[in-house]
Amino acid sequence: MADMEQPEEIQNQTEEIPVEESEVTDEAPTVEEQLQSAISERDENQDRFLRSQAELDNVRKRHQKEMELLRQYAAAPFIQDLLPALDNLKRAVDAAESADQVGDLKQGVEMVAKQLLDVLSKHNVTPIDALGKPFDPNLHEALQQMPSDEHPPMTVIQELEQGFILNDRVVRPTKVIVSSGPAEG
Template identity: 50%
Template sequence: MADEKPELDPVQTPPESGAPTVAEQLQAALAERDQYKEKWTRTLADLENFRKRIYREMDDERKYQSLPLLKSLLPVFDGLDRAVFAASQSKNFDDLLNGLLMTIKQIDGALAGHGAKAIVAEGQPFDPNLHEAVSQVPSKEFAPMTVINDVERGYTLHDRVVRPSKVIVSTAAAE
């Protein structure tokens, strides 16, 4: 029995080899797993926080998207107030009319600054994409299907029609 080798535990290697034991390797693998799991959990939390922040910013963007338009229209309303005040002081119709014309120019400028333009309709051929006919009038002066009068201005925003112009269209004159 002196020749018998002592039985080794299968989990351990002989201490003289210097290599880590299977138990040590297992502990190292478990520690590495725990480390990766913690990183993964933190990354998931960071992603969720990022999503919440993006949704909050998108909501704010939608909520305040009209702010630049409002800022550009406020001077127009100030001009209207001044025109009404000046007209009430002077009782002069011409002053009121001039003030209102200036205000219309301010409105057009403010809208143009945001990509909106009035549709030019008068004298143009009728286009159902840009115009809405409210009536037809026989005319010798205009060719048939020509816009005679712009009843209500239409507007486009960049390349999209916001509101078509309401127009009166010419027809062939009765002879």
């Protein structure tokens, strides 16, 4: 069987087709060039991935910081609504002091005012101590200046409305009267 000859059609199919060398070498990249291209593409993808990761981390941190600030100062509107009631209670205490037989009223109103101050304190709200202190525009709102022989210029001589701080931020400045120095003769 080995001596059997194949028909000419089959022999023609198995013969190699001649190819010119110029066709193969100019267009097909070498294995080394393919490897360098793959390494370069890998490095670019790795760089893009690392940059995306860093940007995602920055967005997460920024979002976390914004949420913390939002939580920290979320009570500010509540406090601003509560402060006028505290002011009215203080005015009632002042009015009760000038009346004769209102000791019980005064005591009750003082208890309510203390209770409100305790509620504010529980929520990290502290009153601004202004009386006798130098005027600070970050903490005080000057409504008037008055001459005073007892106080140096720009010293708070009277509080008209107490201010408050939530954590480290002024919720409402203290409304004050400030000394303009000694009265001119």
